[in-house]
Each structure stands twice: as C-alpha cells, then as structure tokens.
Amino acid sequence: MHIAKWTVLLAIFWLLLSGIIEPLMLFFGVASVIIVLIALVRMDAVDKEPKAIGTGIPFLRYIPWLIGQITLSSLEVTKMVWGAPEKVSPTLATLDASDVPEDCRALYANSITLTPGTLSVDLEDGDVTVHALRQTSIDELKEGHMKNKIIRIWGSNS
Known part of the structure; x- marks a missing residue:
C-alpha cells in the first residue's frame, strides 16, 4: 500500500508539472516514476523506517492552515516591499x-x-x-x- 500511494502521488505530480499527454512524454513520466520508486524502496530497505505519505485528518487540518499563513505573509511582504x-x-x-x-x-x-x-x-x-x-x-x-x-x-x- 505504501508503494501504491507513492506511485499515484508521483504520477499525479509528474502530470501536473509536465501537462503533456503524448506517448513519448508519458513514457518518460512512467520511467521517472519507476526510477524514484526504486530509489524509495532501496532507501526504505536501508533505514528500515518507511515513511508513509501524510494523509488523514492531521494532513487535512495542517494544509489549509499553512496556505492561510503563506497568504497572510505574502501580503505583509508585499506591503513591506512597496512601502517604506x-x-x-x-x-x-x-x-x-x-x-x-x-x-x-x-x-x-x-x-x-x-x-x-x-x-x-x-x-x-x-x-x-x-x-x-x-x-x-x-x-x-x-x-x-x-x-x-x-x-x-x-x-x-x-
């Protein structure tokens, strides 16, 4: 289940970043996801502490709060840059x-x-x-x- 979650996350991330759905680009995307998964499996075998993807209630409570903090801070920095x-x-x-x-x-x-x-x-x-x-x-x-x-x-x- 751990590897399946990482596979889905990496594939979605790659698609969002590339935005191109052509056979050659999809092949490169699949290849890059496989390379990252191989590295992930090897790292998990070495440290024997596989890290699960942060999902669930803590993740859902943290992300909106962090986005709010980033937005407020962005507005403050903009005022500082444009201000005195x-x-x-x-x-x-x-x-x-x-x-x-x-x-x-x-x-x-x-x-x-x-x-x-x-x-x-x-x-x-x-x-x-x-x-x-x-x-x-x-x-x-x-x-x-x-x-x-x-x-x-x-x-x-x-």
Missing part, C-alpha cells in the same frame, strides 16, 4: 523547538521557510535559526502560534 524601506529590519534569531516532536522539527522549520519574509537557516539540537525581514516576524514566531499548531496537529513529546 525603513519597515524592513532584517533579523536573525534562534528559536527553541525542543518541545516539538523530533520527527516534526523539519516540518516546523519548513513551515517557517514557506511563509514569506522568514527563512529557516539551521535546525540543530532542538533549535531553529531563523532569518526574517522584520523583527516582528521573529516576535510572532517566539509567541509560538505556529509551533503550537504543529504540536496540536501532529502530536507532542509528552
């Missing part, structure tokens, strides 16, 4: 992510990066180093709304 340059105050800070489950820390760091105006620079030992276009973005991250949302949806360490 003095509103931009680049900042680098380290955020504690030790209470985020270890297998969700990369998701947390990537969620930060996906929101415009912020970039996760490093993830090490439960700390995420973040660069932001404004200090207020760092302050919002320190309030913990994004971290708490990920903990609520994907589980906690306790």
